[in-house]
Amino acid sequence: MPTTKQKVLLVEDAFSLAVVYKDWLEKSGFECQHVDTGKAALAALDDGKFQAMVLDLNLPDANGIEILDHVAEQKIPVTVVVVTGSGSIKTAVDAMRAGAYDFIVKPAAEERIITTVRNACEREQLHEAIAEIRNDFSDGNFHGFIGKSPVMLGVFKMIQNVARSKATTFITGESGTGKEVCAEAIHKCSPRAGKPFVALNCAAIPRDLIESEIFGHVKGAFTGATGDREGAAAAADGGTLFLDEICEMDIDLQTKLLRFLQTGTVQRVGSDVVMPVDVRVVCATNKDPHEEVEQGRFREDLYYRLHVLPIHLPPLRERDADVLEIAQVFVESFAQEEGKTFGGFSVEAEDKLLAHGWPGNVRELQNVIRNAIVLNDGDVVDEEMIRLGSPARSSPVHSSPPQSAGPASDPAGSVAAVSTAVDGDRNKMVRVMLGRTFAELERDVVMATFDYCGGSVPKASKVLKMSPSTLYRKREEWTRDDP
Template sequence: MKVLIVEDALSLATIYEHQLSRAGMDTLHVETGAEALSRLRKGGISVVLLDLQLPDMNGFEVLITIREEQLPVTVVVVTSSGSIKTAVEAMQAGAYDFVVKPVAEERLVTTTRNAMERETLTEVVAEVRKPARSKANHGFIGSSLPMTAVYKMIESVARSNASVFITGESGTGKEVCAEAIHRSSPRAKKPFIPLNCAAIPKDLIESEIFGHVKGAFTGATSDREGAAARADGGTLFLDEICELELSLQAKLLRFLQSGTVQKVGSDTLSKVDARIVCATNRDPLKEVEAGRFREDLYYRLHVLPISLPPLRARGADVIELAQHFLTQFAAEEGKQFEGFSVEAEEALMAHGWAGNVREMQNTIRNLVVLNEGPIVEAEMLSAMQTRAPTAPPPPSAIPLNVSPSPAVSAIADNPAPAGWPTITVALGQSFETLERQLIEATITACGGSLPKTARVLQVSPSTLYRKKEIWAAQDETATDLPDDQGAANADFAIDQMEENAPS
């Protein structure tokens, strides 16, 4: 582990280097803020001794950049200004400690050693927490079949260096997915640099990606590293990639093909090793067909596609996510919320969630702030338009017509209210078939409400959500079978029924 001394006065820097080296520490020295940031982005530095008065920028700018880019270093500010205000500002900007020039050797060595021990402890804690994050489904909440497929895809693509193209509606967690890929990859210790292409003015986006040199355009008062260079060795995440203009798409394609970047206003090419992960809430192929996205760039980026499902397609994840946000926001707001009533769960499941997880976050925070616990009732969900239940109250039993051969009729003890369906079955059908018919008929009778169906059938709602996911997967598999294979399966089932029929 090394100590980076950022000091423009060569005599002071020499003294610091000598004192720290005598204490057994490895040191490096730079004179400007730009040099310091460039060196820090390469890694291998654990502590920074930072002078606030630098020739090219204020030391506070360096501190803020370190914090924004989450560079893994501990900063000790060394300055000639010993005011309380300066010390407080430095701590707020992310500094670990503060010493005033001239600093005694013992004070310098002790402070630097403490900072180094702190950085070591931070790395140990981060390493210990890694398995816990892995078990938490890569930062996502939910265990539905669609999300399980996403988790497996993340684990598979993380080992590769190929470009990843994430698609999904707004609010489905595309940046969470990109970060998960980075954390699970061999590049995890290098920077993850996200850039939202839709949030940056069009005349600045090229500079944001590739950087610029001083004087390249009005306002370019100093050289600036672009996102691509900052992601060297790590991952560059380009969100809303379809928002890029065609001219810039050509430059991005050149970067992908050559692995080099050219700053705005410069003739020099620099080699960059960054993995590209991009995302969009549009259909990229339709953008290609409409002429808004280059076809060659599409095929260069669309190597490993991941499609994130909308929240409405994730079944029981809706309740799991709602409970997660309820616990989180209740703790933040100091409220005593424990869970949801059955009616509130029905309202959550019935909602379309056009804004996906982001809309749910807003909804749950709204109800936590405006209401008191411990149970969330349906009327508290004022931040969303709930669908009023239209089904009649469920009976204690669903009528069942059994038609064996020879024909025999029977119905359940309790008669059905008007409008409730009956189902007809035949002896010889498998238990799984009968179970599915009964459950689906009950769901229909309960207006599609799985919590209400669970009360009628006296089972857990999670059991019904799981069975629906299993049936959906089976139906999809059956649909993919060739016609002759499907017929063969049907013949086999008939033969089995005949063999098992009572003689």
């Protein structure tokens, strides 16, 4: 039952049915307003805010489709459930095309009505939440992030929420997704924004120096310590300490980091003095932290101490048209930097960018666009200017002239073999040995198609009728597995 009453507009000209429907809805916790004409329905929609509308298509003064059209044209924020005695497929299709969320045929059971209306209200609430988030980030630029995809709007909202807390935040995501940008955004949105933001990459510092980098050292603490040094934790006092690639930290140092998080104090290497510091810790990794814990490479108690407020950054391939928005920003920036006149992309170039799987994420996209700007001239970046790296190595493909299926020899014994054409071209054959696994056959056919298409993912996608991103991931996986 809804915790707060959601408003439902019931448009039904049959009085007896309206009484029953209204009673069902109100018993289930909804606030229900009933009208019996199309004119009254339009007036009610103009006067009040409803999460759902239960609409009879056959009204005395209007067709329900006309009301659906009005809702769509005026962009009225309400989810419509159609209820009618006409159960034809055409009526249902017309209603859904006009914007109806669901279609119920009379006589309708109580459970069906209530469940459908509840789902409609939840859908409308979700739309309202997304609209609010879109309004908050309408310019598509959020503290260094670019994009308006729903998944990124959710990340922006999460950043705003966690920024108000002092609790540690654990950022996960593939390399190049912007984990440091995320950490800086958290800092900038927090009450600590005016204080230092100190970033430390745990993978880039030698094991025997990282303790000193984090906690500092005193003169003579070790060979080469010619003076006192303030560590990153003390330097970030009052602000935020960002520990990138946290899973690369030595297991022995993890114990000292845990003590630091629990006590809020630091002790320099070679010193007996314990100093209090006030820092908010944000960490990140491109690995699976659960697997690192299971493999014994990361302390479980430290993981739970850090993994208080998790944020996962989606890979670029899951961000829809954000790819083009980010690429456009890069084009304008690099064109100005290089003194070029590029201002955008051709349609073919945009298609190529959208089809690519971007295993290197935003960092890879940045490099690709910079390469195109530096090495070319023009007003528009076209398809040929976008270089997405060398084609993956193909698995061996046996080419042979057209032949009928027949027996073939095999080290394991006599098995049948068939030859199949690639993209209808009988001059490009793939010899498929029967008796092999489906995964092996799939690899042969897909990689042969890549070879035939010159390594082009979009072309191979058209030939095989498979998603470009799926093909790209398969090719990367198979290439990585090759000896």
